[in-house]
Amino acid sequence: MRVLVRGAGIIGLAVAEELLLRGHRVRVVDPAPCSGASGVAAGMLAPAAEATWAAPGVLDLGLRGLALWPGYAERLGVPLAAAGTVLVARDGRDLVEARRQAALLAEHGIEAVPLDPAALAQVEPRLTSRAAGGVLLPGDRSVDPRAVLAALLERVEVDGVDAGVDARVEHDVEVLATGCSLRAPYSHLVRPVRGEAVRLRSDDPPSCVVRGWVFGEPVYLVPRASGEVVVGATVEEHDEPAVPT
Ligand SMILES: Cc1cc2nc3c(=O)[nH]c(=O)nc-3n(C[C@H](O)[C@H](O)[C@H](O)COP(=O)(O)OP(=O)(O)OC[C@H]3O[C@@H](n4cnc5c(N)ncnc54)[C@H](O)[C@@H]3O)c2cc1C
CATH class of the missing domain: 3.30.9.10 (D-Amino Acid Oxidase, subunit A, domain 2)
Known part of the structure; x- marks a missing residue:
């Protein structure tokens, strides 16, 4: 599959790494990689x-x-x-x-x-x-979440592009891993x-x-x-x- 992952926190990166290991083509986009909760969590x-x-x-x-x-x-x-x-x-x-x-x-x-x-x-x-x-x-x-993020970043490439641009990226499956905010119609599923x-x-x-x-x-x-x-x-x-x- 061609997979587009939105969000490079621990969830997006972990999902991307697993999919890469399974042989899928994965693109991760995040305008500010690792800037969310994962980098400050206690672990x-x-x-x-x-x-x-x-x-x-x-x-x-x-x-x-x-x-x-x-x-x-x-x-x-x-x-x-x-x-x-x-x-x-x-x-x-x-x-x-x-x-x-x-x-x-x-x-x-x-x-x-x-x-x-x-x-x-x-x-x-x-x-x-x-x-x-x-x-x-x-x-x-x-575990130290910053060490986990660093290890995942060694294995997964992240496009630090503006998220809107990537609406046009061709993909079969999209993974939303944008942390405490989700876009409509899913926004009600999480709360900050x-x-x-x-x-x-x-x-x-x-x-x-x-x-x-x-x-x-x-x-x-x-x-x-x-x-x-x-x-x-x-x-x-x-x-x-x-x-x-
Ligand atoms: C102070 C604190 C302590 C915590 N301690 C623990 C703990 O001890 N144990 C534990 O299990 N959990 C803990 N947590 C919770 C844990 O940090 C989160 O559940 C986890 O990090 C969420 O990871 P995530 O990848 O979903 O989101 P995040 O790490 O928030 O990553 C989301 C990413 O999505 C990106 N993004 C946002 N919008 C878009 C978009 N439109 N397009 C592309 N990218 C986008 C952001 O830039 C960000 O990089 C703690 C949280 C906090 C705040």
């Missing part, structure tokens, strides 16, 4: 940690996706961090949330290890003096949720992905092998210009 591959928000079926889809990642990351030459997620509770109310999530995961047969403050000290020593306890989710993973994150350098980073509730507010820390720690993120349901506030 958590964390269906267990996200399970409370998941609609039925999403957890299963996430687990199936996660199962594909070790082979995918190896093929792309991108390291996968495998230390898991620790859910940390700041106070008793936060701990109720963490334990509720552990119970939900147990219902689905997913390993979730309750941690009292002493056990938490073994996992993340720097947190204990300020935490009421937590839950370890050993199956979650994380803006997130702001902070990237720090640390000489004493956590070993796991750390997710917590701090007085009811969710927050996460994602360590990278480079010493970078991503702290995130806001979750804002609007499509104001993507300018950090």
Whole structure:
């Protein structure tokens, strides 16, 4: 097939690379490649940690996706961090949330290890003096999305042309991978949720992905092998210009 892919974020690039491997002729167009959410994402591959928000079926889809990642990351030459997620509770109310999530995961047969403050000290020593306890989710993973994008860009050529020009490109199939906005008549299928994150350098980073509730507010820390720690993120349901506030 001749395939036109609109959008060079992780979805468009991953689809394009797979189609190229299968022998199709692929053209990817994006006026600003990798400028969307993929380049700023924290890179958590964390269906267990996200399970409370998941609609039925999403957890299963996430687990199936996660199962594909070790082979995918190896093929792309991108390291996968495998230390898991620790859910940390700041106070008793936060701990109720963490334990509720552990119970939900147990219902689905997913390993979730309750941690009292002493056990938490073994996992993340720097947190204990300020935490009421937590839950370890050993199956979650994380990856640096920028490394994944770079690896895909080595394998997939992107035309940085104005998207309108390519309406005339001959193709049998078109893939719309334009992120949080889709053109009509599909625009109702997605909605923008803006997130702001902070990237720090640390000489004493956590070993796991750390997710917590701090007085009811969710927050996460994602360590990278480079010493970078991503702290995130806001979750804002609007499509104001993507300018950090
Ligand atoms: C702060 C933050 C943290 C996140 N953390 C995580 C996480 O830890 N784990 C996780 O799984 N997900 C996370 N996400 C979500 C994740 O980033 C997105 O789901 C994912 O990156 C979407 O990829 P995409 O390729 O669909 O879109 P995008 O990466 O947004 O790419 C869309 C591309 O389409 C292009 N485009 C737009 N319009 C057109 C057009 N008309 N023609 C051609 N090209 C066009 C844009 O220029 C852009 O390059 C996070 C998101 C944010 C904002």
